[in-house]
Amino acid sequence: MGIRTLRKFMAAALLSGCLAAAQGAAADTIKIAVAGPHTGSSASVGEQFWHGATQAAADLNAAGGINGKKIELVKGDDACEPKQAVAVANRLVDVDKVKAVVGHFCSSSTLPASDIYAEAGILQMTPGSTNPKVTERGIATIFRMCGRDDQQGTVAADFVVKRLKAKRIALIHDKDTYGQGLVDAFKSRINKLGVKEVLYEGLTRGEKDFNALVTKVKAAKADTVYFGGLHTEAGPLVRQLREQGLKVNFISGDGINTPDLVTAAGGKQFVDGIYMTFGLDARNLPSGKEVLEKFRAAKIEPEGYTLYSYATLQAIAAAMKATKSTDGKKLADWLHKNKVNTVLGPKEWTPKGDIKVSDFIMYRWDATGTAKEVK
Amino acid sequence: MELHIFAQQLLNGLSLGAIYGLIAIGYTMVYGIIGMINFAHGDVYMISAYLTAIAMSVVFSFGVDSVPFALLIILAVAVLVTAAYGWVIERIAYRPLRGSTRLAPLISAIGMSLVLQSYVQVSQGARNQGIPTLIKGSLRIGSDTKFVQMTHIQLLIVAVTVAAMGALTFVIQRTSLGRQCRATQQDRKMAGILGIDTNRIISTVFVIGASMAAVAGVLVTLNYGSFDFSIDFITGIKAFTAAVLGGIGSLPGAMLGGVILGMSEALFSGFVNTDYKDVFAFVLLVVVLIFRPSGLLGKAEFEKV
Numbered sequence: 001m002g003i004r005t006l007r008k009f010m011a012a013a014l015l016s017g018c019l020a021a022a023q024g025a026a027a028d029t030i031k032i033a034v035a036g037p038h039t040g041s042s043a044s045v046g047e048q049f050w051h052g053a054t055q056a057a058a059d060l061n062a063a064g065g066i067n068g069k070k071i072e073l074v075k076g077d078d079a080c081e082p083k084q085a086v087a088v089a090n091r092l093v094d095v096d097k098v099k100a101v102v103g104h105f106c107s108s109s110t111l112p113a114s115d116i117y118a119e120a121g122i123l124q125m126t127p128g129s130t131n132p133k134v135t136e137r138g139i140a141t142i143f144r145m146c147g148r149d150d151q152q153g154t155v156a157a158d159f160v161v162k163r164l165k166a167k168r169i170a171l172i173h174d175k176d177t178y179g180q181g182l183v184d185a186f187k188s189r190i191n192k193l194g195v196k197e198v199l200y201e202g203l204t205r206g207e208k209d210f211n212a213l214v215t216k217v218k219a220a221k222a223d224t225v226y227f228g229g230l231h232t233e234a235g236p237l238v239r240q241l242r243e244q245g246l247k248v249n250f251i252s253g254d255g256i257n258t259p260d261l262v263t264a265a266g267g268k269q270f271v272d273g274i275y276m277t278f279g280l281d282a283r284n285l286p287s288g289k290e291v292l293e294k295f296r297a298a299k300i301e302p303e304g305y306t307l308y309s310y311a312t313l314q315a316i317a318a319a320m321k322a323t324k325s326t327d328g329k330k331l332a333d334w335l336h337k338n339k340v341n342t343v344l345g346p347k348e349w350t351p352k353g354d355i356k357v358s359d360f361i362m363y364r365w366d367a368t369g370t371a372k373e374v375k
Numbered sequence: 376m377e378l379h380i381f382a383q384q385l386l387n388g389l390s391l392g393a394i395y396g397l398i399a400i401g402y403t404m405v406y407g408i409i410g411m412i413n414f415a416h417g418d419v420y421m422i423s424a425y426l427t428a429i430a431m432s433v434v435f436s437f438g439v440d441s442v443p444f445a446l447l448i449i450l451a452v453a454v455l456v457t458a459a460y461g462w463v464i465e466r467i468a469y470r471p472l473r474g475s476t477r478l479a480p481l482i483s484a485i486g487m488s489l490v491l492q493s494y495v496q497v498s499q500g501a502r503n504q505g506i507p508t509l510i511k512g513s514l515r516i517g518s519d520t521k522f523v524q525m526t527h528i529q530l531l532i533v534a535v536t537v538a539a540m541g542a543l544t545f546v547i548q549r550t551s552l553g554r555q556c557r558a559t560q561q562d563r564k565m566a567g568i569l570g571i572d573t574n575r576i577i578s579t580v581f582v583i584g585a586s587m588a589a590v591a592g593v594l595v596t597l598n599y600g601s602f603d604f605s606i607d608f609i610t611g612i613k614a615f616t617a618a619v620l621g622g623i624g625s626l627p628g629a630m631l632g633g634v635i636l637g638m639s640e641a642l643f644s645g646f647v648n649t650d651y652k653d654v655f656a657f658v659l660l661v662v663v664l665i666f667r668p669s670g671l672l673g674k675a676e677f678e679k680v
Contacts, residue, residue: 041603043501175650201649206609208599209394211387212641213649219380232503236599243513243526244383263505266600 030069030326032057032316033092034309035076035085035103035113036128041206041232042080044260044304045105049127050075051300052309053102055291060313066320071313074098078109080230085109089116098122099326100316102309106230107131108177114142121328123335125316127308130254131181135352141328143335143349145312145342146305147358149178152253152277153185155360159275159374160224161193164249170199170222172213172237174229182228182253198222203233214240217248224249231256235264235271242270251275257304257363257371268369276371279344280359282307287345311342382523384645385638390529392637393536394598397591398614399621399629400539401584407624408560408580410477414484415464417611418491419457419585423592424602425499426453428506442509454589461585465578473574488607496604503603510597528598535594539587540630547626556580620660622673631671635659 034053038046057071065071074096078085085104092098093116101117101124104110110129117124118139125143126134132148160166169190173183180202187197198220203210214237217225225241225248227234234256241248250273257278265271282288288307295302302310318340319331332353339348348356363371398420405413430452434445468487472479513526525533547553558566559576567573595610596602613636621632639659644652663671 039496039501041501041503041605203649204609204653206605208601208606209387209391211391212384212644212652215380215383215387216645216649218383219377219645232603235503235601239600244524245515245522260503264503264601266505267508 028069029072030066030320031072031074031096031098032313033074033076033096033098033101033103035078035088035092035101036105037080037109038075038077040079040081042105042230044258045128046077048258048302048304048306049103049105049309051295052127052302052306052311053313055295055298055300056310056313056317059291059294060317066317067324071317076101076103078104078106078113080106080109082108082112085113086116089113093117093120093122100124100320100328100331102127102312102316105129105305106176106178107134107181110134111177114139117328118142123316123319123328123331125312127312128254128305129178131177132185133177133181135354139353141332143315143332143353144355145308145315145344145347146254146279146355147360148354149182149253150185151358152360153182153187154189155362156226156251156253156275156277157186157189157193159277159362160226160249160251161190161195164224166224166249167195168198168220168222169195169224169226170217170220170248171197171201172199172217172225172227172229173202174205174233175202176205176229178255179228179230182255183226186226186228203229203237205229205233207233208236210237210240211244213237214244214246217241218244218246222248224251227252227256229255231258231261231264233264234274235261235266238274239265239267239270249273249275252277254278259303259369261365262369268367271365271369272367274365275374276363276365277360278304278363278371279308280361281373282311282344285343285345287341288343291343307343311344311347314342315340315347377521379517379521379523380645384641386523386525386529387645388638388641389634390525390532390637391641392617392634393529393533393630394591394595394610394633395614395617395636396630396633397532397536397539397594398588398610399618399633400543400587400626401591402615402618403621403623403626403629404543404580404584404587406618407626408556409563409577410560411469411480412484412615412623413581413584414481414611415468415487415491416584416588417607417614418488418495419460419464420588420592420595420610421602421604421607422460422491422495423453423457423589424596424606425495425504426456426589427593427596428504428602431506431509446509450590450593453593454586457589457592458582458586461581461588462578464585465581469581470574470577492604492607499604501604503601505601506596508600526598528594532594532598535590536630536633539590540626543583543587544626552576552579616657616660619670620663622667622670624674625670625672628670628672635671 036046036049076088105128107129127145130149173179319334323330362374365371401416430449439445468483469480510528513524515522515524555571617632617636621628640652643655
């Protein structure tokens with residue numbers, strides 16, 4: 001591990017040197033960071049963040065920018081690794097001097113990075129970190145555009161117990177902040193509904209062989225598997241469940257919502273029937289129609305978190321316009337009190353920074369490799 | 376505990392262990408000949424996974440629909456190109472350091488590993504890649520509800536690992552090339568004086584090691600169906616551990632170490648706790664090394680004074 005850390009540190013140091021040299025020319029822009037996994041196994045989500053934010057910045061700049069200044073986006077890559085998230089957050093604050101942050105994605109990256117932004121008094125809004133702790137630590141300048149895992153877990157638990165009538169539920173997580181947090185939220189809800197889990201285990205991120213765990217699920221005679229984690233592990237796990245002949249229900253959260261799930265599973269036939277929780281598909285909302293056409297004109301399908309990232313930048317821009325400031329404290333105060341019309345519809349925030357109304361619903365993947373809402 | 380579940384866990388461990396063993400062969404051969412740990416071996420394996428996918432799409436675009444024939448072409452392409460990588464890596468990263476300290480090639484191996492990983496990440500992208508299922512089906516024994524099974528690809532992996540280990544043992548023990556390898560291992564200078572081109576022998580060993588990584592890359596990719604540029608890390612570390620456990624430098628040791636590691640992971644995960652299976656596997660390694668410092672089948676090294 002030491003080598004990897006060193007390499008990332010060196011890369012960050014090298015990069016910050018280049019950026020420092022390039023600075024100075026851009027005084028009449030407002031720099032906003034888009035931080036997330038732009039490389040690594042979750043890079044497809046980073047790509048969604050980037051697509052959403054670049055389109056939003058282009059649209060806002062075309063409409064005159066913020067208080068006469070144009071938005072300039074800065075990419076911050078955490079590769080979904082906590083240590084790199086800290087390094088990149090320091091770079092964004094100290095070298096790039098960004099005024100606000102769209103990001104990060106993995107909750108385990110968002111948590112350590114948020115301390116650095118909070119200390120610097122910079123506004124941070126995450127389009128996709130759902131772990132409750134993100135907004136539970138008394139940081140005034142943090143917000144999210146998505147729901148929370150306790151809400152997400154509850155929606156999934158109700159669905160599994162009441163709709164699927166599951167009796168024997170196996171819980172599997174990836175030992176990460178997000179995955180385990182989600183599974184714990186799910187667990188407390190099914191326990192409340194009177195169902196006790198038959199298995200509670202954590203797998204290792206980056207591994208591909210979960211056959212021993214799958215046999216254990218079989219031995220526990222589970223009828224349902226709930227998985228908290230990302231598509232990179234969900235894919236091989238569901239494949240090996242099917243290969244060992246288990247026809248159990250497979251339910252997971254927002255972390256698997258990328259077309260790369262099909263790649264990770266190694267075929268569309270394996271994702272058929274997977275259930276997942278995710279926010280309302282903004283592509284079906286009237287507020288998103290115009291933006292949706294712009295994306296499609298640019299040959300980008302705004303799936304997953306793309307429109308969440310778009311809406312996050314909209315909210316940050318709205319606060320900057322209204323307060324005529326980039327001060328994190330002032331922006332946060334404004335966002336706590338006001339409603340913003342975004343591509344996802346009107347959004348309001350609680351004093352903690354959570355959205356007031358969460359919109360998790362159930363989706364089901366089908367044999368064509370796409371997820372559709374469960375009616 | 377039900378018997379079929381226990382048997383299934385043993386088979387899970389066996390197929391996982393065979394994968395570790397197949398990759399461990401590359402580590403153990405290079406160590407056996409020149410006493411160096413080739414940290415870039417995991418990356419060579421990762422590159423062969425990409426070659427598998429590339430070769431597969433090319434083969435299918437020519438309309439080949441016979442699976443065994445397609446598999447042979449894919450394997451041939453992957454082995455040839457990966458072997459070329461092995462040769463080039465030895466040539467530019469290790470040979471120039473042949474005369475220097477023992478640690479120098481170790482550092483250049485780590486550097487090579489980073490170069491290869493970054494090169495694949497930049498040229499192929501960071502997203503995970505997948506291939507269609509080529510070998511379907513599985514062998515099941517038992518009733519409809521209580522059965523043990525191995526997929527055909529898992530059976531193939533075990534068979535190939537055993538065959539590869541047998542063939543390499545034969546080459547090392549019985550052929551002229553093997554004699555030259557062993558001579559180079561025992562005393563490189565003396566072997567050189569006796570007319571063995573030791574540089575060529577070492578190159579050959581790297582090419583063989585890389586070919587084994589290519590075979591592993593093809594089979595493992597077919598087994599799991601997906602891969603990315605970072606698969607080298609966990610698999611590489613585990614395979615290396617298997618090589619050390621079995622006794623680095625020993626070919627049957629690589630296989631034995633792989634199977635023990637795979638089975639202990641599967642059994643601990645299956646009957647105790649998945650969260651701590653790696654902890655258990657490494658505790659096992661430490662215990663073995665305390666009692667047998669050169670691994671289960673390794674030969675003790677004596678320092679001549």
